[in-house]
Structures are given as structure tokens and as C-alpha cells.
Amino acid sequence: MTANQRHCARARHHKVFIEPYEVYITPIRSTFRALSVMVRITDSIRNFAVASAMSLLAIGSASSADFSHAGARKTQVIWQALKSTEVNGFRTGMSIKEVASRITLRPLGNGDFQASGGGTTYGFGFTPLGRLYRIDSAQPLGRFVPDHATARELTARLTAKFGEPNQNQLPGGPAAWTRYMTMPSPDGRRQEARQAQTLSVMFQGGRSAQVELWIKLVDFSILWEDNARINASPKTRAEDAIRF
Known part of the structure; x- marks a missing residue:
């Protein structure tokens, strides 16, 4: 097993719930130190599910900081709403x-x-x-x-x-x-x-x-x-x- 493979095995998973999907986002350090993701969706995949899940990378990277105070906040909004409804x-x-x-x-x-x-x-x-x-x-x-x-x-x-x-x-x-x-x-x-x-x-x-x-x-x-x-x-x- 290479050093990069060992690092991948130890990588921390961020679990994000997206009804009706369950997405796992895993940071991986490549030889060029780029950030990539592995996404697994456990349900029927609609046309835009993967693209939407990839947009949640920011949630995965910020989860430990943002969610650590969940008890102090009822709901933390992390989305940019549609410009019009x-x-x-x-x-x-x-x-x-x-x-x-x-x-x-x-x-x-x-x-x-x-x-x-x-x-x-x-x-x-x-x-x-x-x-x-x-x-x-x-x-x-x-x-x-x-x-x-x-x-x-x-x-x-x-x-x-x-x-x-x-x-x-x-x-x-x-x-x-x-x-x-x-x-x-x-x-x-x-x-x-x-x-x-x-x-x-x-x-x-x-x-x-x-x-x-x-x-x-x-x-x-x-x-x-x-x-x-x-x-x-x-x-x-x-x-x-x-x-x-």
C-alpha cells in the first residue's frame, strides 16, 4: 500500500443527509495535493442529484466547525435561496x-x-x-x-x-x-x-x-x-x- 493509499484509508468521512439520498464525502490528498471527492448515493439517482451533491463539498469541509454548536442553534441556514419564488x-x-x-x-x-x-x-x-x-x-x-x-x-x-x-x-x-x-x-x-x-x-x-x-x-x-x-x-x- 502506497503512502497515498494509507492516507485515503484514514481519511475522515463527512456524512450528509439529502432526502432521499445519503451522501458520503471523503477528502483525498493526491500527489498534487488537490482535493477530490468520492460520492456514494444510496437511492435512485435523478438527473441532477450528483451535481447537487458535489455542490455540498463546502458542507463537508465546514461540518466540524459549523455543526459543533448545533445545540446552541435550532437551525443553521447554509443555503443561498432562489432569487425568486x-x-x-x-x-x-x-x-x-x-x-x-x-x-x-x-x-x-x-x-x-x-x-x-x-x-x-x-x-x-x-x-x-x-x-x-x-x-x-x-x-x-x-x-x-x-x-x-x-x-x-x-x-x-x-x-x-x-x-x-x-x-x-x-x-x-x-x-x-x-x-x-x-x-x-x-x-x-x-x-x-x-x-x-x-x-x-x-x-x-x-x-x-x-x-x-x-x-x-x-x-x-x-x-x-x-x-x-x-x-x-x-x-x-x-x-x-x-x-x-
Whole structure:
């Protein structure tokens, strides 16, 4: 075994939780003293999972410093949020009343609604407290074949509004954004990195079929916050009622 191999064997692993992935990030010192990583993902891999996991190198290198004070902080944000969470005038965090004042909602149950306006079809998801956290839209664009020029123009507009995508396969695949934040684990002993905001944009159809622009924006941080609010009082009552 070479000296470099022995060093690799002793390398310290940083374990990062990315729902539904479990990623191990290991620093390795090469002969040129460069930093590389070994990433193992234990679940089905989506198109942009690897690129997103690699972006968490900073978490691995800073984990010992940042997470050592986890007990003193409830949540430590380590992600740069999307520049915007608004699609065609609908913004995550809006109430059902605010959304309903702009478009007619058709309830589907469990906080899900459908709507149509301006030729675009929408799907909305609301938290149990009635705040918008998911926006789906499908906008018909006519019959044409999106090409690389179309993709470049759309990418420039998307980047200006939402920020740089983590992955871009337009026009044949999706452009995708993933933003992470840390949250305490259920046992409170560590901080877990979780997908807090996701955005995907893609063309659907083409040639003989109608082309649609599909957008899906999800802000899980709003859902988590409202679920925590709902749970706070029952949890406190239950804890106070414990007798033994």
C-alpha cells in the first residue's frame, strides 16, 4: 500500500443527509495535493442529484466547525435561496385567500388545488395553515421545435430571475435548481442538509404535438415551518402530561 493509499484509508468521512439520498464525502490528498471527492448515493439517482451533491463539498469541509454548536442553534441556514419564488404572479408563502383573489381555485383535497388562467394550467399545494408552498404550471406555446437558440434565450431569462441552475439540459431536458438548508435531526444530535427549494423547467411536446413549458417550484421550508407550528402546542401539552 502506497503512502497515498494509507492516507485515503484514514481519511475522515463527512456524512450528509439529502432526502432521499445519503451522501458520503471523503477528502483525498493526491500527489498534487488537490482535493477530490468520492460520492456514494444510496437511492435512485435523478438527473441532477450528483451535481447537487458535489455542490455540498463546502458542507463537508465546514461540518466540524459549523455543526459543533448545533445545540446552541435550532437551525443553521447554509443555503443561498432562489432569487425568486414567484411564477406568473403567484409566490410561495401566499395565503389561499390571496391566490383565490387572482384566479378561481378548484379544490382537489389535502391542500391541493387546480386552476386555469391566461391559457396556462396551474396546480397549487398549500400547507395545513393555508400557505402556498408548491406551484405547477403548464403553458401552451404552439407547434414548433425548441432548439439551442430557444434554450439559450430561456436560460438567460430564468437565470436572471431565479439564479444559476444546478443543471441545464434544455431544450431536450430540464433546467433544475436545488437549494439546501440544515435542520436538526429528530434526535437533535446533528444537523442534516435537506432539499429546501426545488425548481424545474422544461419543454414538453414538439413537432406534431403542442409544445408546453412546464414549471414546478416547491418550497419545502414553508411546509416544514407550518408543520412545526401545528405540532408545537400538542407537543408541549403531551410533554407536560407525562407522568411516571
